[in-house]
Structures are given as C-alpha cells and as structure tokens.
Amino acid sequence: MSVIVTYRLIKVFPGGIRAVDGIDFEVNAGEIFGFLGPNGAGKTTTIKMLNTLIQPTSGTAVVAGFDIRKSPAEVRKRIGYVAQDVGVDERATGRENLTLYGHFYRLDGKTIKKRVEEIFELVDLAGYEDKIVSTYSGGMRKRLDIAMGLIHRPDVMFLDEPTAGLDPQTRVHIWDYIRNLAKAMGVTIFLTTHYMEEADRLADRIAIIDRGKIIVMGTPDELKQSISGDVVTLSLVTAEDNDYNELMRRTEAALSDKPFVIRTQATDSELAVYVDNGESAVPSIMRLLASQSIEVKAISVSRPSLDDVFLKYTGRTIRAEEGAPTTFAQMQRKRIRKQR
Amino acid sequence: MNLLTDTWFQIGRHLRTQLRIPVFIFVSLVQPVIWLVLFTQVFKSLSTMPGLGTSSYLQFFAPGVVVMTVMFGSAWAGFGMLHDIDMGILSKMLATPVTRASIIMSRIIASMVMLIIQALIIFIIAVIMGVDLATGVPGVLFAMLLICLLGLGFAALSNGLALLFKRVEPLMAVITLATLPVMFLSSVMMPADLLPGWLDTVRHFNPVDYAVVGVRDLVLSGYIWSDLWRSVVVLFGWAAAGIAFGALMFRAKAE
Numbered sequence: 238m239s240v241i242v243t244y245r246l247i248k249v250f251p252g253g254i255r256a257v258d259g260i261d262f263e264v265n266a267g268e269i270f271g272f273l274g275p276n277g278a279g280k281t282t283t284i285k286m287l288n289t290l291i292q293p294t295s296g297t298a299v300v301a302g303f304d305i306r307k308s309p310a311e312v313r314k315r316i317g318y319v320a321q322d323v324g325v326d327e328r329a330t331g332r333e334n335l336t337l338y339g340h341f342y343r344l345d346g347k348t349i350k351k352r353v354e355e356i357f358e359l360v361d362l363a364g365y366e367d368k369i370v371s372t373y374s375g376g377m378r379k380r381l382d383i384a385m386g387l388i389h390r391p392d393v394m395f396l397d398e399p400t401a402g403l404d405p406q407t408r409v410h411i412w413d414y415i416r417n418l419a420k421a422m423g424v425t426i427f428l429t430t431h432y433m434e435e436a437d438r439l440a441d442r443i444a445i446i447d448r449g450k451i452i453v454m455g456t457p458d459e460l461k462q463s464i465s466g467d468v469v470t471l472s473l474v475t476a477e478d479n480d481y482n483e484l485m486r487r488t489e490a491a492l493s494d495k496p497f498v499i500r501t502q503a504t505d506s507e508l509a510v511y512v513d514n515g516e517s518a519v520p521s522i523m524r525l526l527a528s529q530s531i532e533v534k535a536i537s538v539s540r541p542s543l544d545d546v547f548l549k550y551t552g553r554t555i556r557a558e559e560g561a562p563t564t565f566a567q568m569q570r571k572r573i574r575k576q577r
Numbered sequence: 578m579n580l581l582t583d584t585w586f587q588i589g590r591h592l593r594t595q596l597r598i599p600v601f602i603f604v605s606l607v608q609p610v611i612w613l614v615l616f617t618q619v620f621k622s623l624s625t626m627p628g629l630g631t632s633s634y635l636q637f638f639a640p641g642v643v644v645m646t647v648m649f650g651s652a653w654a655g656f657g658m659l660h661d662i663d664m665g666i667l668s669k670m671l672a673t674p675v676t677r678a679s680i681i682m683s684r685i686i687a688s689m690v691m692l693i694i695q696a697l698i699i700f701i702i703a704v705i706m707g708v709d710l711a712t713g714v715p716g717v718l719f720a721m722l723l724i725c726l727l728g729l730g731f732a733a734l735s736n737g738l739a740l741l742f743k744r745v746e747p748l749m750a751v752i753t754l755a756t757l758p759v760m761f762l763s764s765v766m767m768p769a770d771l772l773p774g775w776l777d778t779v780r781h782f783n784p785v786d787y788a789v790v791g792v793r794d795l796v797l798s799g800y801i802w803s804d805l806w807r808s809v810v811v812l813f814g815w816a817a818a819g820i821a822f823g824a825l826m827f828r829a830k831a832e
Contacts, residue, residue, distance in 0.1 A: 288672045313674045324669030328594045340586045341675040343579070369597075385669070395672075 239263045240393050240425040241270075241287065245296035248282050256282040258449030259296065264393075264427055264442075269419055271440030272429040273543065275555050279449040280429035281321065284397050287427070288318045301392040314342065317386025317424075321398040323378045324385075327371040331362060331381050334370065335388055342389035349388070356384045359421060360414055376407035380414060387422065394418075396428040400435060408432075412439050431555060433543040445547055452550040457543065464541035464549055466499055467515030469522060471508045474532040484531065491529050497521060502548055509548065515539075580676045587683030588690070591657065595691060605650070605691070609699040612642045613706060620766075628770040630797050639703040640720070640792040641765040646699060647692045647724045648785055651731035652756050654688040655739030655748055662743055667831060681736055681827050685820070688732040689725055696724050708796065716795040719805070726812035727788040730819035737819075737826035765789050784815040 241264040248257040257279040264270040272280050285291045287300055289309035297306045301315035325334050332353055339349035357363045360380040370378060379399070386394055399415065400408040416439065419426050430436050436443050437457045444454040453460060473488060475481045485503045492510055493501050497518055499511040512518040515538035526533055547555050595601055617635040624634045631637050658681075661667040670680060700710075700717055710716055735752065742748050760766075762779050763786035769777055780786040791808030794801045 290668060290671055310674060313672060316672065318669060318672035320665050320669055322665030324665035326590065326594070326666055327664070328597060329590060333590065333593070337586055337590055338673060340582065341670070341673040343674070382669075 238266045239299075240266050241298060241300050241427060243287075243296065243298040246283065246286060246293050246298055247295045248279075248286060248291070249294045255449050257286070257293075260446070260449075260451050262444055262451060262454060264425060266392075266425055267419075267423060268441040269415070269426045269428065269439055271436040271443040272427070272446055273431070273433065273436040273440075273443050273547075273555075274429075274446035275431055278431075278446045280431075280446060281397055283446075284318075284395050284427070284429055288316055288395050289313055290318075314389070315392045317389070317391040317394040319383050319386045319394065319396045319399060321401055323375075323382045325370050325378055325382050327378075328369065330367050330369055331357065331373070332366040334381060335385055338385045339388050344389060352388050356387055359387075359418065360384045375403060376410060379403065379407075379411060383411075383414065383418070387418065387424070390422060391424060393425045393427060396426060398429055398431070400430075400432065408435070415439060433547075433555060437543055443543070445543075445550065447547070447551050453546065460543060460546045461541050464511060464545050466511055466513045466541075467518070468539050468541055468545055469510040469512055469515050469518055470537050470539065471510065471522070472506060472534045472536075473508070474534045487529065488526065488531055491525055491531070492522065495521070495525070500549075502552070504548070504554055509545065511541075511545075580679050580682075583676045583679035584683045584686065587679060588687045591684060591687035592690060594657075595687075605695055606698060609642055609646050609695065610702055612645065613639065613699070613703060616642075616766075626771070628768045630768060630793075633707070635703075635706060636708050636797065637768070637793070638766070639699070639708045640796045641789055642703075643696050643699050643720070643724065644727065644785060644789045644792055645760060645765060646695055647728045647788075648731055648760065649756060650692050650695065651688050651728040652735050652752050654684065654732040655735035655737075655752075656745075657684055657688075658736045658739040659743070659745060659748060662739070671831060677827065677831075678824070680831075681733070681823055684736055685729060685732045685823070689728055692728050693721060693725065696721065710796055711799045712795045716800075719800075720792045720795050723788050723791045723808055723812055726809075726816045727784055730784060730812070730815040733816070733819035733823035737823040740823075740826040740830040743830070759783060759785050762786075763789055764793075784812060787811045787815075 243261055245259045245261060246257055247255070247259050249255050260283065272283065274280055282291070286293050287298055287305060289305055289312050292306070297304055300312045303311040303315070305312055335353050335356065336349050339352065344352070353366065357366050360383060362377060362380055362384070365373065365377065370381065373381065383396070383399070396415065400411050403411065412435065415426065415428070418424065428439065440457065442454065442456050443460060445452045445460070453463070471488070473484055475484055485508060488508055489501050489503055492498050497512050499513065501511070502509045510518070510522065519536060519538060523533065523536070544555055613635065616638055620634045620638070623629065624632060629637050667680070704710065712719070738751060739748055762776060763783050764772065764780060765785065769780065772780070787808040791805050794804050
C-alpha cells in the first residue's frame with residue numbers, strides 16, 4: 238500500500254525558477270524513503286508541498302489517503318513534520334513544547350500526558366521533560382524536534398535534512414533514533430538529505446533528485462549495482478595549472494579504449510575509472526600512464542558509492558554541487574539566502 | 578471551538594515565555610514609575626500653566642504615561658512573531674492542524690493581557706503618588722477599554738509588519754521611527770490648547786491622541802461623552818484596521 242503518491246508535481250517560483258519539475262514517485266507504508274540530492278535540487282520544496290506548506294504550481298499528491306490540494310486539513314492531521322531548522326521553543330520546557338502540539342492535534346489532556354512520557358522514553362530524553370529547552374544540547378533539541386512530530390502517531394513523518402549541522406557522532410545517534418522510531422511506531426518516513434552516507438545507511442529506497450527532476454530510483458544496493466565493478470580514482474601531477482584539462486583528456490584517452498575499462502568520468506580534480514576488478518587494474522593503469530609519461534599523484538580503489546551513482550547520471554559530484562559551508566560566516570550567508 | 582482552544586493554549590505559551598524573563602517584568606514595572614517621577618520633575622514648572630486643567634502636572638501626565646506604556650509595549654509585539662519565524666517554529670506549526678487565526682490572535686491577546694496588568698499597576702502607583710481619579714474604579718475600567726483598543730491596533734500592526742519584513746532590522750527601524758513622532762504628535766505631553774495650530778490638526782489623525790483624550794477625561798474631569806464616544810469609535814476603527822492588516826499579512830506571508 239502506498240502512503241505517498243505524487244502525480245507530475247511541479248513548483249515554479251516567481252522569476253520562473255522550476256524548483257520541482259514534474260516528479261512522480263510512490264512511497265510504501267512502513268518504509269524509509271530517502272530523497273538524495275545536492276542543495277537547491279528541489280528537496281525542501283517537495284517536502285513543503287507534500288506537507289501542505291506550499292501549493293504546487295501543477296500536479297498533485299496523495300498523502301496518507303488525502304489529496305494535498307483538496308484536503309490539506311486532513312493531510313495535516315496524519316503527518317509529522319521535522320524541518321531543517323529545529324522548530325522547538327527554547328524558552329519553554331520539553332513537556333510544554335510537546336503538550337502544545339498534542340493540543341494542536343486535538344488529543345485530550347490525559348492522552349497527551351501518557352504519550353509525553355512514552356515519547357520522552359522513546360527518544361531517550363526521559364528525565365528532561367521539565368527542563369527548559371535552552372539547556373538542551375543540539376542533539377537533544379533535534380530529538381525533541383522529532384518527538385514533536387510523533388505525538389499524534391502520524392502515518393507519515395517528513396524529515397528535512399534531519400542531521401544537517403550536527404556533529405558526526407550526534408548524526409549517527411539520530412540515525413539510530415530514526416530507525417528505531419520507524420520500527421517501534423510503524424511510521425512511514427520520508428527524508429531528504431545531501432549526505433550520501435545518510436541515505437545509504439537509513440533509507441530502504443532512494444530517489445536521486447537533481448535540478449527538480451528525479452534521475453534514478455531504487456534501493457541503495459540496486460543503485461550501486463547499476464555501476465558494475467570497482468572505481469579507480471586518480472589524481473594527477475601537473476607542472477602548471479592551465480594544462481590540467483588537457484592532461485585529463487590525454488589520460489582519459491589513454492585509458493578509455495582499453496578492454497578492462499568500462500567507463501571513465503572526469504571531474505574538476507579527479508578521474509574516476511570504472512573497471513571490472515580494481516586490484517588487478519591498478520598495475521595496468523600505472524604502466525599505461527607511465528608509458529605516456531603521465532605522473533600519478535594518488536590512486537585509490539573503492540566500491541561504487543551513491544556519489545558515483547550521482548556522478549554517472551549527472552556528470553557531477555554531490556560534494557562539488559553542495560558547496561558545503563566551511564566557516565560560520567558562510568553558514569550565516571546561507572541562512573540569509575534561505576530566508577529570502 | 579478549535580479556534581478558542583488553540584488560542585487559549587498558545588496564550589498560555591506566550592505568557593509563560595514572558596514571565597520567565599525576570600528582567601522583562603522588572604523593566605516593564607519600573608519603567609512607568611520612572612516616566613511618572615522623571616517627567617513630572619522635568620515639567621514641574623508647567624503645573625502653573627493655564628490650560629492644563631489641573632494644578633498638578635502629575636495629574637495631567639499620568640493618563641499619558643498609561644497610554645505611552647501601552648503604545649510602546651504593543652508596538653514591539655511583532656518581535657515575538659519574528660522570533661517564531663526565525664526559529665522555524667511558525668512553519669513547523671503550520672504543518673499541524675492548528676487553526677491559522679489562533680496563531681496571530683493568541684499573540685495579540687497575550688500582549689493585551691500583559692499591557693492591561695501594566696496599565697493597572699501604573700494606575701495604582703499614580704494613585705499612591707497622589708493622583709485623583711475623577712470617575713473612580715468604573716472610570717479605570719472604561720479607560721482599560723480604550724487602552725485595549727489602542728494596543729490591539731498597534732500589536733496587530735506590529736505582527737503584520739513582522740510577517741511582511743521577516744527580518745529584525747527593518748522591523749526595528751520602522752517601529753523606532755514611528756513610535757516617537759506618534760507620541761509627540763498628540764496631546765500626551767502637552768494639553769491640546771497649548772499645541773501649535775498645525776499640530777492640533779495633525780493629532781486628529783493619531784489614534785494615540787484619541788486614547789489619551791479619553792483616558793485624561795476619565796481621570797481629570799469625568800464622563801465627557803462627546804469626547805468618549807468619539808474615542809471609542811475611532812479606536813474601534815483603529816483596532817479593526819490593525820487586525821485586518823495583521824490577518825492579511827498572515828495569509829499572504831506565513832507561507
């Protein structure tokens with residue numbers, strides 16, 4: 238049974254930006270469905286249409302049995318939404334935050350009280366119910382944020398970049414919570430992420446989205462198997478920067494017609510060579526390049542990752558697309574851009 | 578029914594938030610006392626002036642302090658909404674079945690509750706300092722009605738502007754720019770008879786003036802219905818216009 242079905246969903250923003258450009262997919266009951274793509278790919282716009290915060294320009298979707306255009310109020314009763322920004326009131330206690338949401342979902346006082354206890358237990362915040370949220374750590378706030386979307390036992394939870402901005406250790410923790418919640422409450426989860434590892438570890442099925450379109454969909458294994466063999470990644474040594482592209486071309490030409498090479502793919506800094514067997518390919522590659530006096534700076538062999546899947550279908554890496562902010566000032570700028 | 582319960586629970590949230598900031602309570606109680614003491618000292622010599630309607634500037638100015646406190650308090654009300662927008666609290670709420678109107682209504686009503694308590698305290702302090710209330714307790718209640726209408730208009734307007742701008746800087750600039758002239762372009766500080774002609778004309782377009790004229794009548798003179806009816810009607814219009822603007826901005830800008 239499908240919990241989410243979309244029908245050629247399109248969102249065009251003023252100025253003609255096609256943020257979501259006709260997407261179709263289905264999410265089955267009980268699964269964790271991951272929407273993977275770089276920033277600006279249309280992930281958040283999709284989530285906001287599905288949870289009725291914004292209206293599609295055309296097309297529609299059925300969420301938890303109701304049409305998002307015709308019955309948004311019915312949809313809202315059956316979904317939980319956890320945005321990228323932690324939407325909890327820091328000046329209230331955890332219990333107050335959760336209780337308010339219980340009332341919004343028309344639960345009676347007794348039920349709310351019972352569920353608050355249950356949920357705090359479930360997200361491992363027991364004992365912190367009556368502490369003011371500003372005393373919580375970042376990971377605790379995110380867990381409370383997730384808990385607030387659970388109090389009414391929704392059919393679907395929408396998680397928009399659930400671990401963005403969290404440190405790696407907390408991230409792994411949150412993954413565990415999400416998995417446990419999905420299992421314990423039987424809730425279907427729709428999550429967006431630009432972390433390949435997150436999609437890989439958490440999602441039962443993944444749709445890769447780029448520039449408003451779904452490029453490919455499947456289980457993480459299916460997607461990775463669509464790239465057979467291994468990936469040998471090369472970076473090269475050049476005397477001057479300006480002949481780097483030329484060097485890449487020469488290297489690609491030297492390798493691409495060899496029988497053990499399936500495909501090559503150049504990015505700004507590296508060359509990915511897809512081969513049947515990575516370990517045995519490395520000596521041949523080294524010999525070939527040495528004969529053309531191309532000097533190799535580094536070489537590595539790996540199994541294909543979702544990044545390679547993204548690279549195969551778009552010719553770009555998510556990492557390069559994402560332009561992850563590295564400084565606080567960049568993060569601020571990003572935040573400001575987002576608000577506009 | 579849902580509208581009422583949603584509003585009720587959110588009012589609870591807003592009031593709890595304010596009461597948890599002890600500095601806020603301290604400032605909002607101490608500030609009017611400073612107004613009352615400081616201004617009556619600065620303008621002490623005005624007590625002998627004709628046209629004041631009383632022989633004490635304190636008596637004249639106390640209604641002005643009440644109106645000013647309400648105006649300043651409610652004009653800044655939009656910052657609560659801005660906080661919710663900034664923190665992502667608003668968009669998270671909008672994905673729940675909460676009635677839309679309750680979000681802005683609860684904010685405006687919570688501001689009113691705080692301001693009524695503040696206004697009452699100012700009245701009590703004024704009486705302790707020697708102000709005579711011409712119409713007694715019923716007059717104070719009437720004054721509360723006028724004050725509430727004034728504050729509703731400002732609070733709704735401020736919330737509307739918060740939704741329109743969605744940023745601290747423009748909201749702060751507009752509020753700072755608007756509140757001081759609005760106060761001076763009225764008979765808050767000076768009796769109308771002593772104002773220059775143009776200012777006496779301008780004040781008739783200022784809701785603050787209608788509030789201060791009404792409250793001052795009730796404190797100094799008694800029920801002067803010709804003034805009071807006008808104040809009630811104009812302030813009703815002001816409150817309605819403010820709420821309409823706030824509601825419009827909410828529908829258009831809250832996503």
